[in-house]
Amino acid sequence: MKWKRSERLVDMTHYLLEHPQQLIPLTFFAELYQSAKSSISEDLSIVKDTFEERGIGLLVTVPGAAGGVKYIPKMPEAAVREVMQELLKDLSHSDRLLPGGYLxxxxxxxxxxxxxxxxKVFASAFCDKEIDVIMTVATKGISIAHAIARHLNVPVVVVRRDNKVTEGSTVSINYVSGSSRRIQTMVLSKRSMQSGQRVLITDDFMKVGGTMNGMKNLLEEFDCTLAGIAVLVEAEHLDERLVDDYYSLVKLQEVNEKDRTIALSEGNYFSKGGNER
Known part of the structure; x- marks a missing residue:
């Protein structure tokens, strides 16, 4: 079957979007579409220009015999701010206020x-950090972890509060909850990670950072490296925070349970350089 250029462009774009952060040799596309490498290069040039013009991401060419092309998801600043503003609007409703200052x-x-x-917003910030694994704690952070993992094309591991027979052999640690100052337990299957991996930690909400600090300590048990921390919402806290190097999209500045008001602002994403290329 001989592919038309329009057909190649559509199929090639779909394949690249489905395989982010994966180096794809030009020979793969040449054999798939039964086309010369020169034609494939021209096609990729069109895709590259379109991706950058539309703010879809970057298409990086790696030269050499073992080279190829790699799609890197990247959101422009305007698109990131749009996501942050949507979150601020949705989270500002008074009926979201829960006891204890949670949303x-x-x-x-x-x-x-x-x-x-x-x-994709968080993947844009960590696309050049060589992330191997996304880690989160059950259960609220799981959807965020999988969303980031989708764009970085890496696996997700979920830390649990108790041992499950389906996890097999596990590693457990005790940590101090930042907000309640209680001793709690974290459990992770020994098969979840390999020594030396670079791990991005994420969660939906962070007050003092006790849970994040616990996951950092758990990484040490696996001889893995912390590559970054991504938080959807951080709460402004007067106490000393247990983690200080993280990215957030929304900051919960103040809640008034009596008046049922919520004060929110943009998180530190841009001040941390999350949109730099």
């Missing part, structure tokens, strides 16, 4: 379109 976010975390964009 109801289950509906947002279950919105696949919104989470896909949130995942």
């Amino acid at each position: 109801f976010m289950t509906d947002l975390l279950g919105n696949p379109e919104l989470m896909n964009r949130v995942g």
